[in-house]
Amino acid sequence: MKRIPSFNGGCVTLGAWLLAALPLVAGCERAGAGKDVKAAAPPPTPPAVVVAPVIQRHAAIMRDFVARTEAVPTIEIRARVGGMLEQVRFREGTEVQQGQVLFVIQQDEYKASLQSARAQLAKAQADLVRAKDASVVDRSRAQLEQAKADLGKAHQDVARYRPLAEEKAIPQQDLDTAISHERAAVAGVDAAEAVVKDTVLQQRTSIQLAEAAVESARAAVTQADLNLSYTVIQAPISGIVGKLSVDTGNLVGKAEPTLLATMSAVDPMYVDFAVTEADYLGVVRRVPGVARGEVRQDVPATLELIIADTTVFPHKGRIVFVNRAIDAKTGTIGVRAAFPNPERILRAGQFGRVRVVAEEVPNAILVSQVAVQELQGAKTVLVVDEGNKVAMRSVRLGDAIQDFYIVTAGLKPGDRVIVEGIQKVRPGMQVTVGVKADEGKGEAAASPTTTPSSTR
Numbered sequence: 001m002k003r004i005p006s007f008n009g010g011c012v013t014l015g016a017w018l019l020a021a022l023p024l025v026a027g028c029e030r031a032g033a034g035k036d037v038k039a040a041a042p043p044p045t046p047p048a049v050v051v052a053p054v055i056q057r058h059a060a061i062m063r064d065f066v067a068r069t070e071a072v073p074t075i076e077i078r079a080r081v082g083g084m085l086e087q088v089r090f091r092e093g094t095e096v097q098q099g100q101v102l103f104v105i106q107q108d109e110y111k112a113s114l115q116s117a118r119a120q121l122a123k124a125q126a127d128l129v130r131a132k133d134a135s136v137v138d139r140s141r142a143q144l145e146q147a148k149a150d151l152g153k154a155h156q157d158v159a160r161y162r163p164l165a166e167e168k169a170i171p172q173q174d175l176d177t178a179i180s181h182e183r184a185a186v187a188g189v190d191a192a193e194a195v196v197k198d199t200v201l202q203q204r205t206s207i208q209l210a211e212a213a214v215e216s217a218r219a220a221v222t223q224a225d226l227n228l229s230y231t232v233i234q235a236p237i238s239g240i241v242g243k244l245s246v247d248t249g250n251l252v253g254k255a256e257p258t259l260l261a262t263m264s265a266v267d268p269m270y271v272d273f274a275v276t277e278a279d280y281l282g283v284v285r286r287v288p289g290v291a292r293g294e295v296r297q298d299v300p301a302t303l304e305l306i307i308a309d310t311t312v313f314p315h316k317g318r319i320v321f322v323n324r325a326i327d328a329k330t331g332t333i334g335v336r337a338a339f340p341n342p343e344r345i346l347r348a349g350q351f352g353r354v355r356v357v358a359e360e361v362p363n364a365i366l367v368s369q370v371a372v373q374e375l376q377g378a379k380t381v382l383v384v385d386e387g388n389k390v391a392m393r394s395v396r397l398g399d400a401i402q403d404f405y406i407v408t409a410g411l412k413p414g415d416r417v418i419v420e421g422i423q424k425v426r427p428g429m430q431v432t433v434g435v436k437a438d439e440g441k442g443e444a445a446a447s448p449t450t451t452p453s454s455t456r
Contacts, residue, residue, distance in 0.1 A: 045432070046388070046429070046430045046431050046432050047421060047424040047425055047429070047431055047432065048421060048431070048432040048433075048434060049384070049390075049418045049420060049421035049422075049424070049425060049431045049432070049433060049434070050418070050419055050420035050421060050433075050434045050435070050436050051384050051416040051417060051418055051419065051433055051434070051435060051436070052368050052371065052416070052417060052419045052435070052436045053413075053414055053415070053416055053417075053435075054365060054366065054367050054407070054411045054412065054413055054414060054415040054416075054417060055365075055366050055413060056363055056364065056365050056366070056413035057363070057364065057366070058360070058361070058362050058363065058364065059360070059361045059364035059366065059401050059406065060357045060359070060360050060361075060401075061357070061358050061359040061360070061361060061399045061401065061406075062355050062356065062357060062358065062401070063275070063279055063355070063356050063358040064306070064353040064354070064355050064356075065273040065274065065275055065279075065353060065354050065356065066273060066274075066351070066353060067271045067272060067273035067305070067337075067351070067352050067353060067354040068271070068272055068273075068349065068350065068351055068352075069269050069270065069271050069272075069346050069347065069348055069349060069350040069351075069352070070269075070270045070271070070272050070336070070348060071239070071264030071265055071266060071269065071270070071347075071348035072264075072265065072270045073237060073264065073265055074262065074263075074264040074265075074348065075236055075237060075262070075263055075264070076259055076262050077102065077103075077233060077236075077241075077259075077260045077261050077262065077263060078253075078257035078258060078259050078260060079103075079105060079230075079233070079252040079253030079257055079258040079260055080230040080253060080257055081105060081110065081227050081230040081231060081253050082251070082252065082253040082254035083105040083106040083107075083109065083110075083231065083251070083252065083253065084105065084106040084249065084250070084251055084252075085103060085104075085105055085106075085246055085247075085248050085249065085250050085251075085252050085260075086104050086105060086106050086248065087103065087104035087248065088102070088103055088244060088247075088248050089101050089102055089103070089104070090102050090241055092241065092242065092243050092244050092261075093240065093241070093242065093243075094240070094241065095238070095239065095240050095241075095266070095344070096235045096238070096239070096240075096241055096263070097235065097238045098234075098235055098236065098237050098238045099234050099235060100234060100235045101232055101233070101234055102233050102234065102235055102241065102260075102261070103232075103233040103260055104231060104232055104233070105230075105231040105232075105233070105252065105253070106231070107228060107231045107232075110224065110227045110228040110230075110231055111228060113224045113227065113228075114221065114224035114225055114227075114228050116224075117217065117220040117221040117223070117224040118221055118224075120217045120220060120221075121214065121217035121218055121220070121221050123217070124210065124213035124214040124216070124217040125214055125217075127210045127213060127214075128207065128210035128211055128213070128214050130210075131203065131206035131207045131209070131210040132203075132207055132210075134203070136199055136202075136203065137196070137199050137200055137203055139199075140192070140195045140196045140198075140199040141196050143192050143195065143196075144189070144192035144193055144195070144196050146192070147185065147188040147189040147191070147192035148189050148192075150185045150188060150189075151182070151185035151186055151188065151189050152185075153185070154178065154181045154182035154183075154184070154185040154186075155182060155185075157178040157181065157182070158175070158178045158179055158182045160178075161174055161175040161178045162175060233260070235263065236263075237263070237265055238265065239263045239264050239265040239266055240263060240264060240266050240344070240347075241261050241262075241263040242261055242262045242263065242264075243261070243262075244260070244261055245258075245259050245260055245261055245262075246258060246259075246260050264348055266341055266344050266346070266347070267340065267341040267342060267344070268317075268338040268339055268340050268341055269338070269339050269341040269346040269347075269348075270320070270336055270337070270338055270339075271305060271317065271336070271337045271338075271339060271352070271354055272334065272335070272336050273334075273335055273337070273354045274327070274330065274332035274333065274334050274335065275332060275333060275335055275356070276331060276332055277326055277331060277332070277333065279356065279358050280322070280326075280333050280335075282358045282359050283319070283335075283356060283358070284322075286357065286360070287299065287318075287319060290319050290322060291322065293321065293322070295318065295319075295320050295338075296318075299318070300316075301315075301316040301317055301318040302316060302318070302356075302357055303316055303317040303318060303319070303337050303339070303354055303355065303356060304316060304354070304355035305317060305339055305352050305353070305354055305355070306352055306353040306354075306355060307345075307346075307350065307352045308350065308351060308352060312355075313339060313345070313346070313352075314343075315339055315340040315341070315342075316339070317337040317338055317339035317340070317354075318337060318338060319335055319336070319337050320336055320337060320338045321335070321336035322334070322335050322336075323335070337354060359399075361398075361406060364401075364406050365406065365407040365408075365411060365412070365413060366401065366404040366405070366406060366407065367381065367395070367397075367404060367405055367407050367411055367417055368403060368404060368417065368419050369400065369403055369404060369405055370403075370419045370420075371417040371418060371419045371422075372395070372397065372405060373422065378394050379394065379395050379396070379397055380392055380393065380394050380395065381393055381395055381410075381411070381417045381418075382417065382418040382422060382425065382427070383411075383415055383416060383417055383418075384416045384417075384418060384431060384433055385416075387430075388430055388431055388432070388433050389428065389429070389430055389431075390418070390425050390426065390427055390428065390429045390430075390431055391427055391428075392427045393410050393411065394410055395407055395409065395410030395411055396408045396409040396410060416433070418431075419436055420434075420436070
């Protein structure tokens with residue numbers, strides 16, 4: 001067998017050399033076969049994405065404002081008269097109706113005071129009747145008539161005696177006596193007239209004093225009756241009574257009106273919040289009468305209240321009050337809204353957010369928020385054209401409305417934007433398209449007054 005020189009200077013047989021070369025030849029054949037298989041493989045499948053159409057519809061821009069509930073009116077129930085608290089006729093934290101008896105204070109002292117006042121009134125009325133008795137005036141007038149009669153007789157005597165005395169038929173002394181009687185009778189008439197005037201004046205004064213005494217006695221009766229009524233304390237409004245401040249058996253109302261409990265109305269519940277000047281102007285333009293303080297019941301209630309557990313309160317409210325001026329420090333104006341509260345869910349002092357329709361945009365172009373990306377400070381979306389090729393577009397966005405943005409530039413209705421699979425594609429790539437059903441169907445028919453919302 002022929003020998004072949006080896007690399008180390010030795011020799012190997014030809015058969016051994018062929019055996020060593022066989023694995024190398026087999027490896028080359030496998031490599032060539034692999035190249036043929038790779039060249040024959042099909043092209044890769046385009047990545048799958050989910051698109052949503054850009055929709056156009058009437059939209060309402062919502063604003064959320066931090067709010068707090070206020071119970072109006074809220075009333076402190078106090079003891080207006082002093083005494084021992086005998087009865088408490090309600091359970092703390094329950095709802096009571098207007099006029100319902102809540103407390104009873106000891107009444108014996110006030111009942112006795114009322115009886116005494118009534119007795120004083122009866123006495124004053126009797127004194128008035130006696131003051132109006134005309135018999136005293138009648139007697140003084142009778143005495144005046146008697147004095148006038150005496151004066152007339154004295155005049156007659158003087159007239160009769162004067163000619164007789166001149167003829168010396170009677171002594172001069174008789175004429176002088178008649179003249180003296182006449183003068184005395186004149187003085188008697190004057191005195192009787194003065195007595196009549198004084199008697200009339202006294203009677204008039206007595207009547208006025210008696211009438212004043214009657215009025216005073218009536219006022220005392222009224223006051224005593226009021227004090228007695230104050231011992232029974234009734235609910236001034238319908239609402240919920242809070243925690244009892246004083247227990248039964250304590251002395252209340254002596255030094256000052258003692259606070260017994262506090263109650264407040266619950267239906268409707270009022271909500272106070274502050275809006276910016278721009279939002280205020282939008283609201284007064286949309287809701288007629290708000291700027292004049294009118295509450296239009298014929299206008300549907302549109303305000304929503306989001307309470308602490310992030311749920312929407314089931315009843316909508318309306319604006320009932322706008323403050324008189326803008327706060328110069330905050331640039332906001334106070335607003336009060338009323339919400340029906342039949343289930344008594346709302347209580348005074350709760351925090352929440354009032355959602356207000358600040359502006360309505362007709363034919364708004366809306367794009368899903370998940371489709372929007374930010375690239376170097378610019379807002380962009382990935383659009384799939386009719387040939388299922390991806391393109392990037394820059395967009396200008398307005399307010400957010402629930403799961404959408406209002407598009408002011410860059411998109412038109414019907415454009416397909418990628419909402420799922422954005423990370424897998426680049427502009428210019430070919431993609432496999434799937435449509436998100438709930439983007440184009442349900443939202444396009446959604447109500448513009450209930451679905452849109454945003455938070456400021």
